[in-house]
Amino acid sequence: MVSEKxxxxxxxxxxxxxxxxxxxxxxYVLIGPGDDAAHVATADGxxxxxxxxxxxxxxxxxxxxxxxxxxxxAVAANLSDINAMGGVATALVVSFxxxxxxxxxxVRDLVDGMVRECTEVGAQIVGGDMSAADQIxxxxxxxxxxxxxxTRSGAQVGDQVAFAGTLGLAAAGYGALSRGFxxxxxxVDEHRAPHPPYAAGPAAAxxxxxxxxxxxDGLLADLGHVAKASGVAIDLDPEAFPIxxxxxxxxGALGGVDPLRFVLTGGDDYxxxxxxxxxxxxxxxxxxxxxxxxxxxxxxxxxxxEGDPGHRHWT
Amino acid sequence: MVSEKxxxxxxxxxxxxxxxxxxxxxxYVLIGPGDDAAHVATADGxxxxxxxxxxxxxxxxxxxxxxxxxxxxAVAANLSDINAMGGVATALVVSFxxxxxxxxxxVRDLVDGMVRECTEVGAQIVGGDMSAADQIxxxxxxxxxxxxxxTRSGAQVGDQVAFAGTLGLAAAGYGALSRGFxxxxxxVDEHRAPHPPYAAGPAAAxxxxxxxxxxxDGLLADLGHVAKASGVAIDLDPEAFPIxxxxxxxxGALGGVDPLRFVLTGGDDYxxxxxxxxxxxxxxxxxxxxxxxxxxxxxxxxxxxEGDPGHRHWT
Numbered sequence: 001m002v003s004e005k006x007x008x009x010x011x012x013x014x015x016x017x018x019x020x021x022x023x024x025x026x027x028y029v030l031i032g033p034g035d036d037a038a039h040v041a042t043a044d045g046x047x048x049x050x051x052x053x054x055x056x057x058x059x060x061x062x063x064x065x066x067x068x069x070x071x072x073x074a075v076a077a078n079l080s081d082i083n084a085m086g087g088v089a090t091a092l093v094v095s096f097x098x099x100x101x102x103x104x105x106x107v108r109d110l111v112d113g114m115v116r117e118c119t120e121v122g123a124q125i126v127g128g129d130m131s132a133a134d135q136i137x138x139x140x141x142x143x144x145x146x147x148x149x150x151t152r153s154g155a156q157v158g159d160q161v162a163f164a165g166t167l168g169l170a171a172a173g174y175g176a177l178s179r180g181f182x183x184x185x186x187x188v189d190e191h192r193a194p195h196p197p198y199a200a201g202p203a204a205a206x207x208x209x210x211x212x213x214x215x216x217d218g219l220l221a222d223l224g225h226v227a228k229a230s231g232v233a234i235d236l237d238p239e240a241f242p243i244x245x246x247x248x249x250x251x252g253a254l255g256g257v258d259p260l261r262f263v264l265t266g267g268d269d270y271x272x273x274x275x276x277x278x279x280x281x282x283x284x285x286x287x288x289x290x291x292x293x294x295x296x297x298x299x300x301x302x303x304x305x306e307g308d309p310g311h312r313h314w315t
Numbered sequence: 316m317v318s319e320k321x322x323x324x325x326x327x328x329x330x331x332x333x334x335x336x337x338x339x340x341x342x343y344v345l346i347g348p349g350d351d352a353a354h355v356a357t358a359d360g361x362x363x364x365x366x367x368x369x370x371x372x373x374x375x376x377x378x379x380x381x382x383x384x385x386x387x388x389a390v391a392a393n394l395s396d397i398n399a400m401g402g403v404a405t406a407l408v409v410s411f412x413x414x415x416x417x418x419x420x421x422v423r424d425l426v427d428g429m430v431r432e433c434t435e436v437g438a439q440i441v442g443g444d445m446s447a448a449d450q451i452x453x454x455x456x457x458x459x460x461x462x463x464x465x466t467r468s469g470a471q472v473g474d475q476v477a478f479a480g481t482l483g484l485a486a487a488g489y490g491a492l493s494r495g496f497x498x499x500x501x502x503v504d505e506h507r508a509p510h511p512p513y514a515a516g517p518a519a520a521x522x523x524x525x526x527x528x529x530x531x532d533g534l535l536a537d538l539g540h541v542a543k544a545s546g547v548a549i550d551l552d553p554e555a556f557p558i559x560x561x562x563x564x565x566x567g568a569l570g571g572v573d574p575l576r577f578v579l580t581g582g583d584d585y586x587x588x589x590x591x592x593x594x595x596x597x598x599x600x601x602x603x604x605x606x607x608x609x610x611x612x613x614x615x616x617x618x619x620x621e622g623d624p625g626h627r628h629w630t
Contacts, residue, residue, distance in 0.1 A: 097368055137454075
């Protein structure tokens, strides 16, 4: 369906029909969208679940990202939380609210982007809700299976600290976009629709990771959550981080910013950070970047890193 | 904690700590709030799940309802969806977004109301997300166990049609409030915080209900969903419905409106409607009000009921 109509013109029920047609199914889905609740199977009688809410103007901008990219990123943020428990997402429910003058085609592209990101892990959208609102709001809850859920609180003194995925690229893209640039494309694209390392979470759990978190507020801030929950300190080796060319390019274009700042404080790549016993061979895709110490807080080469302490709402 | 501060003044992390302190736990909760995802057990390796989004000014008004009532109603709307599958809710995740000038005490009261409603069925809030936004937004996803989930699509010609809970009371309360009245109190209170018949859903499933739905858009509209999904017609007996005194009072005060209009088209009581085989003894709390026929649509004494076809967004 290609339509230049607004969602107010087609109405709620036609919009729901359109969304449902765009969804698929999977073996986990016993009862899918269209009833009071969905009915979903689990592999072992337990599930992991996480939720995220995205608000237009705060988490995404329609003039910076396509609807499909916004849909991909909204789903990625939730799949990443399941990934960070060492789990694999199987099902999602999506609530969507928007002003009535929103084009129907925008919603269709949003849903297409959501479905595309779901296929990265084989998950299915199994239900949702819609409402009118002054801003576009996307609220997603993801469910998954995790054989051995990895929390933030198990890091031990002497453990290796490692990451998987990319760091700093999305933040560099945001930095470029916020100053009116549309390049480097690889960075701008990563900000618009990140590529979380979906294989790395279950691999880390299988390898015995002691703690794990996804990097959404920035590596220093998120490792700070691990250090606090585990009652340990974490020291990072600044030489251990790969720095992508696009990150260097943006850092230079912004007047000589230290590119490591993007790597250590940038969110939105949905990388993973985890701790592993000292003797563990890190799984594929993981890079060692530090060590767990006695104490508290996160340091870089033994000293505090001056910079953004991570994103905060209402401040 | 009693505080006259705003949420911007205390900040996201203090607000999260406050919310977490207000929550409890249950045997189903293996890992609760504070990690990337919660880990929740199921009774039989499957779960039912439903989600609802509530927007300030559209689903609730701060000048009409207390924060505690808004919290209760937001949770009730979700628990009701699980109820309508014949299930019992065990866990919820809650996303919350608001302007920074919202008083912290309002959020605390909201959470207290949510927790209070959860105790009606023994469910637990196991996770959530927060964001800044221009309006207050509450997005909840509920999970539950259902031994035999009852969908909307199983109604058979000849089945009894029955309801459980109250009908029309919340709509009468809304009618009173929207004209500046604060009474009858029983109706206004039901609009502010409904009392869904939480025992009636599992009882209907155990009794072999063939189809079930919760009444959120109005009985005619919601039975219309059952009729459409099941490929049948439903005829209601107007004499079979109890009409509460408060509903009659409001109908009279509004200039002689037919009180049956509130009963048949009012939402927000979160009653249940279900179909049962002709020979089934209805479980406690259920009242027979009609019969499933061949055909399509919902009629009252054989004729269409003139009136509001139920709530629509964006129209």
